[in-house]
Amino acid sequence: MESSSDATQRIARISAHLNPPNFQMEGNSVLKRTDCRAKGGAPGFKVAILGAAGGIGQPLALLMKMNPLVSVLHLYDVVNAPGVTADISHMDTGAVVRGFLGQPQLANALTGMDLVIIPAGVPRKPGMTRDDLFNINAGIVRTLCEGIANCCPKAVVNLISNPVNSTVPIAAEVFKKAGTYDPKRLLGVTMLDVVRANTFVAEVLGLDPREVDVPVVGGHAGVTILPLLSQVKPPSSFTPEEIEYLTKRIQDGGTEVVQAKAGAGSATLSMAYAAAKFADACLRGLRGDAGIVECSFVASEVTELPFFASKVRLGRNGAEEIYQLGPLNEYERIGLEKAKKELESSIQKGTSFIRK
Ligand SMILES: NC(=O)C1=CN([C@@H]2O[C@H](COP(=O)(O)OP(=O)(O)OC[C@H]3O[C@@H](n4cnc5c(N)ncnc54)[C@H](O)[C@@H]3O)[C@@H](O)[C@H]2O)C=CC1
Numbered sequence: 001m002e003s004s005s006d007a008t009q010r011i012a013r014i015s016a017h018l019n020p021p022n023f024q025m026e027g028n029s030v031l032k033r034t035d036c037r038a039k040g041g042a043p044g045f046k047v048a049i050l051g052a053a054g055g056i057g058q059p060l061a062l063l064m065k066m067n068p069l070v071s072v073l074h075l076y077d078v079v080n081a082p083g084v085t086a087d088i089s090h091m092d093t094g095a096v097v098r099g100f101l102g103q104p105q106l107a108n109a110l111t112g113m114d115l116v117i118i119p120a121g122v123p124r125k126p127g128m129t130r131d132d133l134f135n136i137n138a139g140i141v142r143t144l145c146e147g148i149a150n151c152c153p154k155a156v157v158n159l160i161s162n163p164v165n166s167t168v169p170i171a172a173e174v175f176k177k178a179g180t181y182d183p184k185r186l187l188g189v190t191m192l193d194v195v196r197a198n199t200f201v202a203e204v205l206g207l208d209p210r211e212v213d214v215p216v217v218g219g220h221a222g223v224t225i226l227p228l229l230s231q232v233k234p235p236s237s238f239t240p241e242e243i244e245y246l247t248k249r250i251q252d253g254g255t256e257v258v259q260a261k262a263g264a265g266s267a268t269l270s271m272a273y274a275a276a277k278f279a280d281a282c283l284r285g286l287r288g289d290a291g292i293v294e295c296s297f298v299a300s301e302v303t304e305l306p307f308f309a310s311k312v313r314l315g316r317n318g319a320e321e322i323y324q325l326g327p328l329n330e331y332e333r334i335g336l337e338k339a340k341k342e343l344e345s346s347i348q349k350g351t352s353f354i355r356k
């Protein structure tokens with residue numbers, strides 16, 4: 001019979017062995033990887049999330065750990081990466097999870113990655129625009145993209161950090177400066193606008209959102225978010241009141257969440273869902289699946305602007321084909337002009353942040 005003091009000592013011994021508990025962290029290994037029996041290299045893609053301990057990063061890490069196309073998942077943040085990594089690494093799904101904390105570990109977080117997803121940066125509070133985040137997030141995106149250019153220049157990048165209309169041009173300039181720019185591999189994530197549009201349109205039509213597909217083009221802020229309701233699938237007609245209500249609700253979807261959260265941040269859960277859906281589409285494209293088409297903010301010749309969100313076909317090299325907008329009605333043509341005006345200055349602001 002084990003006495004209670006024996007049991008206490010045994011537990012203390014086990015605890016000492018597990019200390020530090022975050023054995024998956026870089027340079028912090030108790031059980032060395034060489035001590036483990038090798039799995040023989042599971043097929044799949046290597047994915048890094050930068051900003052993995054944040055409101056979006058955590059549920060996104062959970063969803064990517066559940067994705068069977070992911071074999072290795074790197075979780076990088078400047079805070080709390082050990083806790084998130086330890087937690088996610090206990091999930092009994094295929095991907096091997098490793099954590100990386102702070103700038104000195106950025107290079108190891110990025111080396112060898114096929115896809116890098118960036119939700120790093122500050123979110124809005126009520127009363128702020130996405131552009132109000134520029135001063136802080138521009139510098140964060142620049143540093144992270146410099147790391148990508150150095151360590152995994154061929155990776156596909158999914159950029160979530162706001163203001164997307166400016167951070168994508170920033171990333172492009174960083175990559176150009178480093179001589180690694182491949183416009184097909186830089187994708188601004190506007191999927192949440194599509195997810196919202198599908199949801200709100202389905203509500204109005206009395207359909208299941210999974211049956212609805214709404215193209216959303218332009219950019220990712222206010223009037224630059226342009227849902228093309230004339231191109232909804234299944235083909236549907238809307239009254240002028242429905243068009244006004246839906247367009248405004250889709251454009252203000254982010255603000256609706258910011259106000260409801262009342263100072264506690266912006267959309268995180270629906271964004272993690274949208275980012276995971278978009279990342280999965282990118283991975284299926286990288287695998288060579290045919291016919292993967294999603295909306296994204298990319299380098300584009302669809303309008304006179306250097307970047308624009310529209311439907312893109314995702315393939316082995318990223319955004320391999322960018323689709324034209326298709327026929328627009330009068331309401332959408334007016335919306336497009338407004339969107340382009342605002343987009344032009346946001347793009348310019350991002351570009352000159354690096355060129356100055
Ligand atoms: N594209 C889109 O549709 C959407 C974009 N966003 C944007 O995503 C960004 C993140 O939002 P949340 O996750 O809610 O914010 P959050 O504040 O909860 O998390 C951000 C994370 O980034 C980390 N971080 C800060 N500087 C970093 C650096 N230099 N390197 C790595 N990590 C760093 C923070 O430590 C934190 O863990 C915001 O800019 C937000 O506006 C949010 C919703 C939708």
Ligand SMILES: O=C([O-])CC(=O)C(=O)O
Nearest residue numbers: 124192253254255266267
């Ligand atoms: O509104 C925000 O600040 C976050 C965001 O981009 C969105 O929810 O669409």
